[in-house]
Amino acid sequence: MSLDNDLSMMMILGRKFAHFFSVLMNNKFGNKKISFNFVILPVSYYNLDEYTSKAKDLAAFGYVFLTPVAASGVNQVNLSDLKSLENDVLDLDEVLKPLQSAYTQSGKTNAVTA
Numbered sequence: 001m002s003l004d005n006d007l008s009m010m011m012i013l014g015r016k017f018a019h020f021f022s023v024l025m026n027n028k029f030g031n032k033k034i035s036f037n038f039v040i041l042p043v044s045y046y047n048l049d050e051y052t053s054k055a056k057d058l059a060a061f062g063y064v065f066l067t068p069v070a071a072s073g074v075n076q077v078n079l080s081d082l083k084s085l086e087n088d089v090l091d092l093d094e095v096l097k098p099l100q101s102a103y104t105q106s107g108k109t110n111a112v113t114a
Helices: 002-029 048-060 066-072 076-089
Strands: none
Touching: 048 066, 066 076
16 A cells, blocks of 8 residues: 555656656657657556566556556567567467467458358
8 A cells, every 4th residue: 555655646746757758758859740748657566577577467468568668667669579570580470370379360251152
């Protein structure tokens, strides 16, 4: 309970920092096509497993994929490089296919012609 209270208190400060940097970046680099919005995730050493697990479950239902990745500490450049290595160089997307479930099936059916 104490850790949750501490995280809640720090997130007040985190939201203020995020707002400050959002305004700073938008004033410096933003325009009609580009705007910045910083978000500091409420993740600490003590709730990392629970947070990433919940974010992963939400990603399975179509929510943001980058949240569990960012919470685990992988930056976007490394994620992009890893996915390119897996899919383009090693062709792991063809070799290692995820298990099909009701949530991951595309709805397409394979029609058998006679």
